[in-house]
Amino acid sequence: MGPLRWLLLSTLTCAAAFLTWLWGALAGGLDVAETCTLYRGQRFDGAYRSRHLDESTRWFPLHNQCNATYDLVPAWINPTVAFLALATAAGLLMTGWTTGTALRALRTRRADRASGPFTGGDR
Template structure:
């Protein structure tokens, strides 16, 4: 495959990673945690877990001990897309080096 195709695949994977991360991060923000957990998510609000704060990697914000406001698919997807991005970027570099070496030099 051409280096450009690997670079495009890496770019798409990186964009997908950023979109999934952005979706997970958007689920963390609320103006009133008690109301968000109790009325909208139908979960018990435990201030002990809610006051523990939020984490940005892995994404996490808890209403109580058993409920996280960030969907469970977000963190594994971010790691998966990061791995695919790294592999595709590495393959692009390897393909570019091989292509560069395969071009014969013209000596006049």
């Protein structure tokens, strides 16, 4: 694969990682207490949430817990975001590698043409 395909692949995996992260970040809705009790049938523990506020406000790993035993963020979100972030990084590394390889090949071809049989003045 060429550099543009690797760049496209890393762009797509980055977009997928962002959309997956956004899905997890918005998992609780606007009113977490209402989401827990009405839509998920779980008891909302405000005291537990206030003691663990740092867990629900950090960027990664995502958590939005109703109580000590129930998290509104689906279990597949964090591993998927991590995998897609690694895939994005690998795609960017491969973009750099294939770009460097293509530039070296281009430089070699130009050097071969410059030192070809018709250089030097005798024609």
